[in-house]
Amino acid sequence: MVLYSVKKLAQMLLTLLGVITLVFFALRLIPGDAASALAGDHLSAAAMAELREKLGLNQPLWQQYLQYLGHLFQLDFGNTITTSLSIKGLLSKSLPITVLIAICTVVFSVAIAIPLGTLAAYLANRGKKMLDNALMWLAMVVDLMPSFWMALLLMLLLSLSLHLLPATGPISFDRPEFMLRRMALPIAVLSISQIASLARITRTSVLEVLNEDYVKTARALGTPSLAVVFRHALRNAALPIVTVVGLNFGHLLNGTVITEFIFSIPGVGTLLVNGINSRDYPLVQNVILVYAALFILVNILTDLVYKKLDPRVQF
Template sequence: MKEYLVKKAWQLIPTVLGVVTLVFIVMRLIPGDATSHMAGDNLSGDALNAMRERMGLDVPIWQQYFNYLLQLVRLDLGTTMVTGQPVAKLILEALPVTFLISVLTVGISCLVAITLGTLAAFTAHKGKKLVDSVLTWITMLVDLMPSFWMALLLMLLFTLTLGWLPATGSIDYGDPLGLLRRIALPLIVLCMGQISTIARITRTSVLEVLNEDYIRTARAFGAPQLLVVFRHALKNAAMPIITVAGLAFGSLMNGTVITEFIFSIPGIGSLLIGGIKMRDYTLVQSVILVYSMLFIVVNMMTDLIYRYMDPRVKY
């Protein structure tokens, strides 16, 4: 275990460096910068050059890159170019709501998807093709729906028509019920996409395991059918499901960016979109770095779960 963690830590360095370099280059390929956003047509000449010098944009790109790497080595994310606020403070303020939505989405999605996928595999194994086909087609149709289109439909139904759930408003952690109502629509949008993917993989994995000899042996000993499926078959089919659940976290982070923007959630996604609009290089680079670190941590956790689920796995 210790050797594995050390190896992953060494692999983390080139990964983070590659992400930082790629984001640094891509941001500077976008026309305009923070000074053009702030000044518009009001400043030109010496005043605009003075603003660029204050933001450190007057030096060559390679020097800007080197200065940014030195900041990261000192664990300093710097300040935003537009407002001058500490980037670390903004991220820490926006991270809790994004983390809450992500954790609830993963938990609810896995619970519902694994249950549906396992039942679909069980019905298919029993020859009940109609139930299996209905579940499979429903998950495929849900997966094909764009998240922004689904979000707008849910807002139209639950907010404008029924008035049950708010689509905008403040986030109050002191009111748990109000907080759940506020994030309910984003949760539904994100869960639908995750459920459809994980359910299909679960169905395929469990269906393959149900034909194994040890499953027939468990049935021969008189174990209940659902106990055999959920205790024996599902556990031995868990490896592909864990893989997909871990990879789904990456797409979930992409989904939170769009969903938070649509529902005005003050999370990391909204912070990222705001930074892109303002051409705030420091803010965008730091937010994407945080996203990358979260994705790497989830991959490491997935590998550790592999070891727990199957001791035969070698690091």
């Protein structure tokens, strides 16, 4: 386990270095820079050159890259170019909101999708194809719906028409009841597609396990069918499900970018969109770095869950 952890840590550092390098140079291929975004079209060439020098944008790319790496090694994320605010301070306020939305989405989707997929597998195994096909077709249709379209639809229905949930407003941890109502729509939008895909994976995994000999033996011993499915088959079919849940968490971080922007959630996704629009290189680089670190961390935790679910798994 110790050797595995060391290898994973080394892979994580190399992956983050690759992400940092790719994002750093890719951002500078985009036409325009932070000075152009700040100055607009009315600044003279001399004033523009002075502004670029002040912002450090006139230095060679390799020098800017080495300076950025030096600051990262010191865990110094620096300040935003456009507002001069501390990036670490901005992340400390926005990251808990994004992580909370992602965790709530995973918990909500798992609580619905796994029983739904397991029930579909049970129905298919018992020969009730019509109900099984209906559940899977519904999941497939929902999975194909674009998240931004679903966000607008739920906003129109639940917020503007029925006035059940707020679509805008401040988010404060001091008022948890209002915060949960405020985040209910984003969580619902992100959960719908997660539920659909996870239910189909669960159905396939459990259906394969239901044909194993130990399941037939448990049924022959008189164990109730639902107990066999949920107590024995589901546990042995859990590894593919855990894999999908871990990958979905990483995709959720991407999905929150659009969802947070639509619902005006002050999370990391909103920071990223604002940074891209203003060509704020340090902000965009560090936000993507945080996204990459979270994604890698979730994958490591998924591997550890493998070992907990099945002691036969070797790293």
